[in-house]
Amino acid sequence: MDLRIFTEPQQGATYDTLLTVAKATEDLGFDAFFRSDHYLRMGSADGLPGPTDAWITLAGLARETKRIRLGTLMTAGTFRLPGVLAVQVAQVDQMSGGRVELGLGAGWFEEEHKAYGIPFPKEKFARLEEQLEIVTGLWATEIGQTYSHDGKHYQLTDSPALPKPAQTKVPVLIGGHGATRTPRLAAQYADEFNIPFASIEDSERQFGRVRAAAERAGRKGGDLVYSSALVVCVGKDDAEVARRAAAIGRDVDELKANGLAGSPAEVVDKIGRYEAIGASRIYLQCLDLADLDHLEIISSQVQSQLS
Template sequence: MRLRIFTEPQQGASYDTLLTVARATEDLGFDAFFRSDHYLTMGGDGLPGPTDAWITLAGLARETGRVRLGTLMTAATFRHPGPLAIGAAQVDQMSGGRVEFGFGAGWYEDEHSAYGIPFPATARERFERYEEQLDVITGLWDTPAGETFSYTGRHYQLSDSPALPKPAQAPRPPVLIGGTGPKRTPRLAARHADEYNVPFNSVEDTSAAFERTRAAVKDSGRQAPMVYSAAQVLCCGRDDAEVARRAAAIGREVDELKANGLAGSPDEVADKIGRFAEIGAERMYLQVLDLSDLEHLELVASRVAPQLG
């Protein structure tokens, strides 16, 4: 089981704060530093304001040396697919091939209206655009150097693109697709993803989602392996008082976090991660909401990670 740190900077974090957490992630031996891709807080004042996911990752690419860097999940509604493919490929080059491309359809309408970003009126159109963007981005990356890429879709058309620049990773950075949609998401994951992620669900519901995607992979005839992962909010403490303090700092209740996240003592957290491992999860994204609490990361690195083998 590989442990990855997952942050939500739209709740309020500067680049310097994210850099501090990313460096701690690296120094403490975690596998990766991931961040959300949002422009509006989901509670609270959000000060000092949002940071852009790909600008952040570009900076971290030059200021870290080992950890994988990625998004859970970049929103298809935020960017055109061609420039996004260029930007992500450049960050992959800047990092020496450490980028992982988590990509989703986009869903938070309020942040679109807050910053003047068009938001497709229906979920169907959002998913259509998302699917076409997956075709375009992976198509650009997969096109051999010296050849061109063209695409004709309902929403996006490309003609004789040089499909440059190329990412450092060949043929492309790993693609992550997540969610619990019963049909379209497993189908798209089977077609495009290197990793399928289930965020913030119970072990039982995560297992069911994994099985749907495993079935889609089998039905597609795909031979390449799929990595399965889960994301859970983290609230670990040496004793009950420390757990309660960390829960209060993020505005949550301990009992609720134990039911819906990774909460409790290091042994309790390790035990629940083990339950996810039993259903096939190979990576766990630990959602860290209090970015000032680096001791939280140190506790997990010293007391939880060694129990996971």
């Protein structure tokens, strides 16, 4: 079971804070550091000092880390033109020595689009499908050849399809709860399918849909990595769990029901139940980025017990 650290910087974090967490992620033996791609805070957080850009952040971290994978859950398709995104991700992959992964979604948070003057089109899912085709098509085009795309939403003519990523294949993550279109897109384009903040029962159902869609598309269901994203709140005792829950404005019982919360033994047990339904990777949503002791206890008392 891979454990990855997943952050939400729009809630309030500087680049230096993210660098500190990423270095702790690496030092403590976690598999990867991922971040959301948002420009506006959510809920009661003040969001200070303001948002950081996902791919600028990852470019910096690419030069300041050595081992961990780096990526997004999820890059909003509404934020970047697909050709530009392909260039950005390829460059950051080169900067990291081939450690980047691209999570790409349709974009959903209308208020952040209004706040920063970003168009919020109605046909986001159709655009996402074209974006996936373009980004992966650009990377797959052989050097010396050109790439063209004549779609409803995007047109590319004789693109040199450069630069190329350092990796032969940048892993592409697709995720969500949709019952039909999402599994179909994952089957066609994804190396990994991620379901965020879902129960074991709902996760098992969605993994099954994706496996079935993959087989219909001529792939083996097991060709994809299946992963979950869950908020994490671990403590050595009830008091420490309660303190960490209060720091992120959440209720302990709610976290235990909907996330990974409680003692290390409780969290290991619940991770095992996700593993039993096919998840081989968990993204641990860490909301208090100042609490590095939280990462340490997860590393020493949770991760150490997982195969």
